[in-house]
Amino acid sequence: MRAGEHAYRTLRNEIQSGALPAGAVLVEVEQAARLGVSRTPLREALGRLVADGLVAQQSPRVTVVTDVDRDDIRALFEIRRALEEAAARLAAARADGAVFAALADEFGEAHLAGGEALDAYYRLIARFDEALDAAVENDYLTAALGNVRTHLVRVRRLARDNPERLEASAAEHRLIAAAIAAGDADLAAHATHVHLHNALASILRSLDAAEAAGDPAARADLATLTHQGAA
Amino acid sequence: MRAGEHAYRTLRNEIQSGALPAGAVLVEVEQAARLGVSRTPLREALGRLVADGLVAQQSPRVTVVTDVDRDDIRALFEIRRALEEAAARLAAARADGAVFAALADEFGEAHLAGGEALDAYYRLIARFDEALDAAVENDYLTAALGNVRTHLVRVRRLARDNPERLEASAAEHRLIAAAIAAGDADLAAHATHVHLHNALASILRSLDAAEAAGDPAARADLATLTHQGAA
DNA sequence: TCCGTGCTTAGTGTATACACTATCGGGGAC
DNA sequence: GTCCCCGATAGTGTATACACTAAGCACGGA
Numbered sequence: 001m002r003a004g005e006h007a008y009r010t011l012r013n014e015i016q017s018g019a020l021p022a023g024a025v026l027v028e029v030e031q032a033a034r035l036g037v038s039r040t041p042l043r044e045a046l047g048r049l050v051a052d053g054l055v056a057q058q059s060p061r062v063t064v065v066t067d068v069d070r071d072d073i074r075a076l077f078e079i080r081r082a083l084e085e086a087a088a089r090l091a092a093a094r095a096d097g098a099v100f101a102a103l104a105d106e107f108g109e110a111h112l113a114g115g116e117a118l119d120a121y122y123r124l125i126a127r128f129d130e131a132l133d134a135a136v137e138n139d140y141l142t143a144a145l146g147n148v149r150t151h152l153v154r155v156r157r158l159a160r161d162n163p164e165r166l167e168a169s170a171a172e173h174r175l176i177a178a179a180i181a182a183g184d185a186d187l188a189a190h191a192t193h194v195h196l197h198n199a200l201a202s203i204l205r206s207l208d209a210a211e212a213a214g215d216p217a218a219r220a221d222l223a224t225l226t227h228q229g230a231a
Numbered sequence: 232m233r234a235g236e237h238a239y240r241t242l243r244n245e246i247q248s249g250a251l252p253a254g255a256v257l258v259e260v261e262q263a264a265r266l267g268v269s270r271t272p273l274r275e276a277l278g279r280l281v282a283d284g285l286v287a288q289q290s291p292r293v294t295v296v297t298d299v300d301r302d303d304i305r306a307l308f309e310i311r312r313a314l315e316e317a318a319a320r321l322a323a324a325r326a327d328g329a330v331f332a333a334l335a336d337e338f339g340e341a342h343l344a345g346g347e348a349l350d351a352y353y354r355l356i357a358r359f360d361e362a363l364d365a366a367v368e369n370d371y372l373t374a375a376l377g378n379v380r381t382h383l384v385r386v387r388r389l390a391r392d393n394p395e396r397l398e399a400s401a402a403e404h405r406l407i408a409a410a411i412a413a414g415d416a417d418l419a420a421h422a423t424h425v426h427l428h429n430a431l432a433s434i435l436r437s438l439d440a441a442e443a444a445g446d447p448a449a450r451a452d453l454a455t456l457t458h459q460g461a462a
Numbered sequence: 463t464c465c466g467t468g469c470t471t472a473g474t475g476t477a478t479a480c481a482c483t484a485t486c487g488g489g490g491a492c
Numbered sequence: 493g494t495c496c497c498c499g500a501t502a503g504t505g506t507a508t509a510c511a512c513t514a515a516g517c518a519c520g521g522a
Binding site: 464468470473477479482483484486487489492 | 493494495496497498501502503505506510513516518519522
Binding site: 002003037038039040060061 | 475476477478485
């Protein structure tokens with residue numbers, strides 16, 4: 001793989017997984033040394049991450065991993081609602097019904113107990129997103145949704161899903177997929193709206209609970225993370 | 232200004248204005264020499280343009296200015312509809328009414344005869360967009376809309392606006408601004424929908440007319456544009 | 463005559479050196 | 493004692509050199 005691409009993917013994964021927490025300072029020479037690339041491709045990677053909104057240039061000399069606060073989550077779900085409702089409508093008009101009928105069946109049969117079952121469920125959602133992207137046939141929309149999903153990964157990590165919510169989420173996805181398969185654009189859009197409303201409510205509740213519990217792991221000692229060479 | 236920023240803005244303007252037409256090949260060394268920067272900042276600029284979708288890497292060695300065809304315009308207006316309707320709703324809920332009431336007045340008074348009046352009208356639309364962005368208070372949405380507007384500049388250039396359409400467009404904007412000022416989210420969204428429907432219809436009609444007329448300026452001789460040093 | 467192989471060259475990917483700037487700390491002056 | 497200024501240092505911005513890859517062309521063999 002190209003060095004710049006490698007640096008970009010690695011940093012993005014580390015930010016999304018929380019290995020590089022919000023506020024961590026990314027110094028070019030340090031990160032370049034750590035990732036085994038030189039400064040030029042690393043700068044390219046940083047530039048892409050800035051464009052993504054995952055890192056920001058706080059001052060001309062210090063680039064940090066961006067934070068995700070309640071207001072960001074609110075904003076993220078506002079645009080997500082706009083994009084996914086539009087995508088659902090377009091998919092309902094254009095999609096191959098059989099594909100989404102099959103996905104609806106899979107959502108109906110999904111069992112969500114155990115860790116590997118959870119992974120399988122997330123893979124199913126990823127396949128659903130892929131099918132949606134393919135069905136809407138709109139590169140601009142797909143790219144915008146991709147950007148939203150990039151940020152969503154971090155939000156999901158903040159808010160641990162509970163089993164009941166996952167069960168409900170599967171049922172909601174099943175309805176959306178069925179509506180698309182049936183070519184019912186209104187139902188697909190409204191079911192998407194409902195799904196996102198419930199998802200946001202669950203995330204905010206989960207966040208409230210975490211904060212009430214003292215939020216033990218949410219704020220690691222940033223001083224130790226400023227220099228990632230020892231990681 | 233930083234060299235990379237300068238290269239990015241210059242190239243973007245040239246693409247948007249048509250000085251660099253669709254299909255023009257951008258060779259790093261040539262463009263770097265032409266713009267008076269070295270390859271490193273030029274590569275940064277190209278990377279950003281690729282991310283914007285204004286240029287594409289056709290093969291590992293040749294990056295070209297992307298084309299805008301009918302299907303792109305369709306796709307662009309699909310996502311634009313989604314984003315601007317959402318923005319209109321949010322603005323209606325959050326905006327300072329006085330700002331949009333004033334804008335509505337200006338749209339009501341806009342006179343569209345003559346070249347400089349047209350420029351003034353486009354500046355008014357730009358101020359409306361700014362006010363909208365400020366009112367929605369959503370960086371993700373603003374960024375996505377910014378990307379859409381980047382492409383829209385080229386579409387506008389393809390389709391020359393006629394005076395009647397501009398008159399109607401002003402009236403439509405006036406209604407949208409008034410609805411936002413009044414806090415009427417439904418009306419703002421529906422008026423936006425109508426406006427975008429009319430704008431798209433007008434553009435497609437204009438495109439049809441241009442193609443029927445033989446489209447004299449639309450396809451310059453690309454061979455002469457491959458090497459932009461003599462431009 | 464056609465196909466395959468090797469060479470040449472154009473062009474990009476990466477590393478590194480150099481220059482410029484901002485920030486922080488210390489010292490001097492008021 | 494405090495504030496301001498100057499210098500040192502860290503870190504980024506840019507240029508350039510080198511390496512690697514892919515494509516085109518020519519030459520030789522079948």
